[in-house]
Amino acid sequence: MKKLCLLTVFGFFAFTLAAQNVYLTKDAKINFNSSTPIEDIIAESNQATAVIDIEKNGVQFSVLTTSFKFRRALMEEHFNENYIESPKFPKATFKGKITSSMDWKSDKTTTVDVKGDLTMHGVTKEFTFQAQITPAKEKIAASATLKITPEQFNIAIPSAVREKIAKEVTLKIDASFVPYH
Amino acid sequence: MTSKKTLRIVVWVFFLGLLLAFGSIYYVFNMPHRNLAKETPSFTLSATQLISEFKKDEVGANKKYLNQALSISGQVKSVRNLENHGMVFSLEDAMEGVSCSIDSVDVVKYKSKLSTITEGTKASFKGRCSGMLMDIQLINCVPE
Numbered sequence: 001m002k003k004l005c006l007l008t009v010f011g012f013f014a015f016t017l018a019a020q021n022v023y024l025t026k027d028a029k030i031n032f033n034s035s036t037p038i039e040d041i042i043a044e045s046n047q048a049t050a051v052i053d054i055e056k057n058g059v060q061f062s063v064l065t066t067s068f069k070f071r072r073a074l075m076e077e078h079f080n081e082n083y084i085e086s087p088k089f090p091k092a093t094f095k096g097k098i099t100s101s102m103d104w105k106s107d108k109t110t111t112v113d114v115k116g117d118l119t120m121h122g123v124t125k126e127f128t129f130q131a132q133i134t135p136a137k138e139k140i141a142a143s144a145t146l147k148i149t150p151e152q153f154n155i156a157i158p159s160a161v162r163e164k165i166a167k168e169v170t171l172k173i174d175a176s177f178v179p180y181h
Numbered sequence: 182m183t184s185k186k187t188l189r190i191v192v193w194v195f196f197l198g199l200l201l202a203f204g205s206i207y208y209v210f211n212m213p214h215r216n217l218a219k220e221t222p223s224f225t226l227s228a229t230q231l232i233s234e235f236k237k238d239e240v241g242a243n244k245k246y247l248n249q250a251l252s253i254s255g256q257v258k259s260v261r262n263l264e265n266h267g268m269v270f271s272l273e274d275a276m277e278g279v280s281c282s283i284d285s286v287d288v289v290k291y292k293s294k295l296s297t298i299t300e301g302t303k304a305s306f307k308g309r310c311s312g313m314l315m316d317i318q319l320i321n322c323v324p325e
Contacts, residue, residue, distance in 0.1 A: 026280070026316070027263055046263055047282060049314045066248060066311040067320055073214045080248075090243055090312040 021055040023140050023177035030063050030173050034166040041075060041165060043068040050175045052140060057098040059114055059131075061173065065092055083155050084121055092120035094127075102133065109134040114144065121153045131173075140177040145170060217307050218287075218323045220250040228255030228272035228279040235313045246310040253279055253319060254305035257298055270298060270306065270322075277315050281306040281322040294324045 028048035034041045048063035065086045070076040080086040096116015103110065115128045131144035147168045150157055157165055224246065231253060235242040255272035262268055266285035271278045288295065298304045308319030 026276075026314075027261065027269065029264070046265055046267060047269075047280070047311075047318055047320070049316075062314045064311040064314060064318055066309075067318060072210070073212050074210055076214070087243070087247055090247060091314070 020179060021053055022180045023052045023054065024180040025050050025175050025177045028061065028173065028175035030171060032169055032171050034169040036164055036166050039164040043070045050177065052177050054104045057102060059096050059098060061094040063092050064090055066090065089120065089122050094118045104135045107136055121155055123153045125152050138178065143174045145172050215309065215321065217250055217309060217321045222252035222307055223249040225252040228253050231279055231317055232273060235317050239313055243312055247312055249310055250307060251310050251319060252305060252307045252325060254303065255279065257300055257302050257304050260300060268295065270304065271316065279319060280316045281308050281319045283322050287323055291324050298324060
């Protein structure tokens with residue numbers, strides 16, 4: 001049952017779940033920053049679920065959009081109701097692959113290229129970005145930064161507040177994976 | 182004389198209105214975050230019940246529960262301390278149960294109560310439902 005459910009959520013790894021090559025975390029941190037000189041807009045979620053398959057070099061992230069915390073309650077409300085439309089699109093997901101070479105046996109931090117599809121607000125877009133991975137036997141640490149624009153995901157921002165929100169939003173991901181048994 | 186009086190009233194009303202407008206803008210802009218401790222839950226149910234509803238019909242369950250205050254009870258299967266000093270209690274299943282996350286401020290506030298909630302015990306949390314990934318997530322939780 002456990003594996004069946006994982007399969008529906010992370011169907012991508014359908015054939016590899018039985019092996020010991022899957023690392024998982026349910027407390028990955030995703031931070032986004034769209035600050036401008038006029039307004040600091042920073043939000044963070046500590047509840048993203050992420051999976052790495054070290055055999056197939058697959059990477060996957062999912063986060064519930066309502067789990068992002070903002071400094072101001074009003075910003076949180078606008079983010080959920082007007083921009084990301086959480087009731088309609090409660091999840092944001094990334095499914096991708098590490099396209100450059102990666103030695104999982106080394107314990108040095110390696111910078112790799114990741115390519116995959118980011119889906120949010122009902123729109124899927126392909127992205128390529130760099131990630132830093134530090135493997136260890138019982139724990140894999142990974143971090144990545146990518147830049148997106150609200151327009152790429154059909155998120156309309158009223159012109160009255162356009163100047164307050166950065167043209168490019170920086171997403172920062174920090175995760176510490178443990179083996180999934 | 183009368184026109185002076187009218188002018189005075191108009192000026193007063195104008196300033197009062199201005200004050201009210203600024204006051205409400207200031208309030209809305211700085212309105213406080215939801216405080217789950219003070220909310221009456223919209224639904225009270227067991228973790229098992231919530232899990233089965235989400236697994237049967239996720240879209241329907243999201244419509245019903247998303248952003249609502251829920252009171253959920255069940256057996257604690259895992260307790261995790263987060264890097265940001267928050268805590269996560271998983272009910273009924275460590276992977277696919279109901280994950281109740283407590284913000285760091287509330288970890289401090291409910292310290293003694295939380296210390297009694299360990300793996301295997303029965304517990305109840307009030308929190309805001311943010312949907313399902315592998316598990317169903319309840320955020321801004323407080324122990325009950």
